[in-house]
Amino acid sequence: MSEFPRGKTAIVGTGIFGIDSRPGYTATELLGKAALMAIADAGLTPADIDGVFATLPQEPFSAMTVPEYLGIRPKLVETSRTGGSAFELHAMWAALALEAGLVDAVLICYGSNQRSASGKLTGSGAPPFVYESAYKVRNPVGSYALSAARHMHEYGTTRRHLAEVAVAARKWAQLNPDAFSRDDLTIDDVLNARMVVDPLSVRDCCLVTDGAAAVVMTRADRARDLPNQPAYLLGTGSATWHRAISAMPDLTVTAASEAGARAYAQAGVKPSDIDVLEVYDAFTINTILFLEDLGFCPKGEGGRFVEDGAIAPGGRLAVNTNGGGLSCVHPGMYGLFTMVEAVTQLRGTAGARQVADAKLALAHGNGGTLSHQAVTIWGTAETL
Amino acid sequence: MKVVHPEQEYLAHLAEGRFMIQRSAASGDYVFYPRVMRPGALDDDLEWTEASGDGVVYSTSVVRNRPPVEDYNVALIDLAEGVRMMSRVVDIAPEAVKIGMKVKARMGEIDGAPVVLFAPAEGDVQ
Numbered sequence: 001m002s003e004f005p006r007g008k009t010a011i012v013g014t015g016i017f018g019i020d021s022r023p024g025y026t027a028t029e030l031l032g033k034a035a036l037m038a039i040a041d042a043g044l045t046p047a048d049i050d051g052v053f054a055t056l057p058q059e060p061f062s063a064m065t066v067p068e069y070l071g072i073r074p075k076l077v078e079t080s081r082t083g084g085s086a087f088e089l090h091a092m093w094a095a096l097a098l099e100a101g102l103v104d105a106v107l108i109c110y111g112s113n114q115r116s117a118s119g120k121l122t123g124s125g126a127p128p129f130v131y132e133s134a135y136k137v138r139n140p141v142g143s144y145a146l147s148a149a150r151h152m153h154e155y156g157t158t159r160r161h162l163a164e165v166a167v168a169a170r171k172w173a174q175l176n177p178d179a180f181s182r183d184d185l186t187i188d189d190v191l192n193a194r195m196v197v198d199p200l201s202v203r204d205c206c207l208v209t210d211g212a213a214a215v216v217m218t219r220a221d222r223a224r225d226l227p228n229q230p231a232y233l234l235g236t237g238s239a240t241w242h243r244a245i246s247a248m249p250d251l252t253v254t255a256a257s258e259a260g261a262r263a264y265a266q267a268g269v270k271p272s273d274i275d276v277l278e279v280y281d282a283f284t285i286n287t288i289l290f291l292e293d294l295g296f297c298p299k300g301e302g303g304r305f306v307e308d309g310a311i312a313p314g315g316r317l318a319v320n321t322n323g324g325g326l327s328c329v330h331p332g333m334y335g336l337f338t339m340v341e342a343v344t345q346l347r348g349t350a351g352a353r354q355v356a357d358a359k360l361a362l363a364h365g366n367g368g369t370l371s372h373q374a375v376t377i378w379g380t381a382e383t384l
Numbered sequence: 385m386k387v388v389h390p391e392q393e394y395l396a397h398l399a400e401g402r403f404m405i406q407r408s409a410a411s412g413d414y415v416f417y418p419r420v421m422r423p424g425a426l427d428d429d430l431e432w433t434e435a436s437g438d439g440v441v442y443s444t445s446v447v448r449n450r451p452p453v454e455d456y457n458v459a460l461i462d463l464a465e466g467v468r469m470m471s472r473v474v475d476i477a478p479e480a481v482k483i484g485m486k487v488k489a490r491m492g493e494i495d496g497a498p499v500v501l502f503a504p505a506e507g508d509v510q
Contacts, residue, residue: 130391131417132470134499137458138447145445146460153443153483197458198446198479246460246470247417251443 004266005099007384010223010230011091013042013216014340019329020180022210023116027056028069031111034212035070042216043227044105046072049216051097051106053078053090057114057122057332066109076103083124083367084280085238087336088374092236094217104218108339111212112331121208122332124368129244138197141205141283143245143369145197148285150251152199154300159199161303162284163190166203166326168312169281173323175313175353180209181327204284206324211331213340220384231343231361231378234269237262238374245369252300256293256364256373263362263375264295271295274377275358276345277317278338280366281324287311290364291319294375318355321345335365335374342378359383385432390418393432398498401491403437405465406430416467437489438464439502446478457481461502475503 015037018030031054039046052074054066063077078093080086087108094106114122121140137143151157167187173179185203193201223230239255239262242248264270271294279290288302296317297305305311311319320326322341325334342361344350359382365374387393387406394417397404406415408422409429421428439461448455457478462468473481474492485504492501 130395134494134497135458135470135472136447136456136494137470142445142447142458146443146458149445149483150443195446195448197448244470246468251460 004235005095006234006266006268007232007379008220009095009098009217010220010232011215011217011339011343011378012223012226012228012230013038013040013044014343015041015214016178016337016340017212019178019209019211019331021115022113025113025116025210027058027111027113028065030113030210030212031056031066031109031214032069034111034214035107035109038109038214038216039107041228044216046070049105049107050074051076051094051103053094053106053108055079055086055110055333057112058125060125082240082372082374084282084333084335085365085367085372085374086333087339088236088363088365088376089238091217091233091339091376092238095233095236098217098219104222106217107214108217108336109212109214110333110336112333113210114332115208115210119208132244132246140369141200142197144283144285145200146245147251147289147370148199151285151288154252155303157288157303159191160187161288161306162204163187164306164309165281165284165287165311166190168306168309168315169320169324169326171312172321172353173327176323176328179323179328180207181323200283200285206282206326206330206334209329209331211329213336215336215339215343229347229380231346232381232384233376234379234383235263235266235377236375237266238372240372243368243371248370252289254289254293254370254373256290256375259373259375260294263377267377269360269377274360274362275318276321276342276355276361277319278342278361279320279364280334280338281320281326282330282334282366284326286366287319289370294362294364313353321350321353321355338363338365339376346378346380387418387430387432390420394418397432398491398500401498403435403489403491403500404432405435405463405467407433414465414467416463416469435489436464438505439487439489441473441481441483441485441487442468443483444473444481459502461487469500471500471502473502473504
């Protein structure tokens with residue numbers, strides 16, 4: 001059994017900037033704004049930060065570019081490139097490095113200007129995989145469409161189930177003044193939307209926005225002396241079983257089933273204990289897959305689980321309370337935003353979308369084409 | 385036929401109109417996509433062998449396009465040899481391709497490059 005330092009580290013500061021369209025800003029500038037907000041929110045200064053875990057999607061040298069830009073000389077940098085799940089991995093490495101005494105305060109940060117720069121999802125920088133690119137699969141949506149089609153075939157999941165996910169996300173977004181898409185959205189709107197890759201329509205797909213986010217992590221003893229209520233990291237897990245969708249063993253089961261089990265074991269909690277669930281909803285099928293793989297319903301039941309507004313405000317489970325990648329923000333790599341929203345809920349500062357008495361939150365990240373899965377579980381002081 | 389440069393040789397076979405996949409001589413297991421070893425094993429005794437071309441649709445999608453570009457199918461095909469590959473099912477409407485449909489490989493071209501495509505197998509035209 002691993003000895004993860006349960007509850008020994010915490011997020012003490014958060015920042016989000018420019019989660020809409022911000023023409024004129026570079027990705028680094030957006031990141032810089034969010035980083036300063038997070039450091040100030042933590043009650044610290046840049047000189048207090050000695051670990052910088054940074055991701056700029058188009059910049060392989062983010063680990064040096066970002067510290068230089070912020071005027072920080074970190075003892076430790078990290079820039080794992082697992083796609084949108086990188087930030088949950090960063091949180092795990094930060095907890096271990098903090099507990100080992102390698103560093104005292106870690107800044108995890110991300111910025112992208114994809115919407116104003118290109119209007120499209122930012123590229124990963126990965127070279128084409130000839131065994132798929134030859135067929136002009138429209139990635140990433142094309143890979144998720146293949147997963148959705150298989151899930152429908154095996155379990156009777158319907159486009160209406162997928163639409164329920166999009167509508168629930170929109171209803172949460174309507175409670176979040178910072179969310180990008182807040183217009184009314186109905187099941188029929190989703191069903192009648194333009195198809196991108198069948199069985200997914202444009203309303204089954206995440207937003208294309210700009211945006212930056214940052215968090216500061218430190219050890220629990222120090223966290224208690226800082227201004228915000230800490231969100232303690234209780235457990236983490238990650239796993240990868242494939243890179244390309246054509247190499248995914250079963251298109252209806254993701255490695256989140258393995259990553260989640262490890263995270264629950266470390267945290268000493270079970271799915272029914274979770275008050276707030278933030279999963280990486282790049283596409284509507286994701287939410288259904290991750291509800292199953294993270295243990296909130298049996299495999300194959302995700303579609304029926306989300307029926308009748310069950311994950312919308314007032315439903316049986318609070319899922320993607322900021323509006324998610326579908327309706328709040330998706331600048332290319334969404335994973336840091338699930339952690340920021342989890343912390344916001346645990347602090348009790350989420351305003352109209354606040355989940356009453358939230359003590360335990362799960363923030364999940366997904367990278368590539370369902371390829372990398374990472375889970376973090378966060379709790380208030382009561383959960384220690 | 386021994387494998388030296390897996391990707392280069394796979395593509396060279398396609399250019400010659402042949403659909404070749406790898407098989408481990410000792411275990412008899414097939415490997416796709418082409419690699420220098422059998423995944424998860426230390427076997428590097430891979431040889432090229434002609435694929436049967438028999439397959440079943442594991443999943444399917446329709447890539448929608450703005451006219452005049454036509455919609456097309458992208459599917460995952462489970463080959464009789466026990467490996468899976470991405471391809472397109474052709475000769476029928478892209479949305480008529482169904483999971484579980486039996487298909488047969490044939491050579492084709494996409495944007496001038498040789499590729500393996502699949503068409504409904506005789507007796508499974510729905």
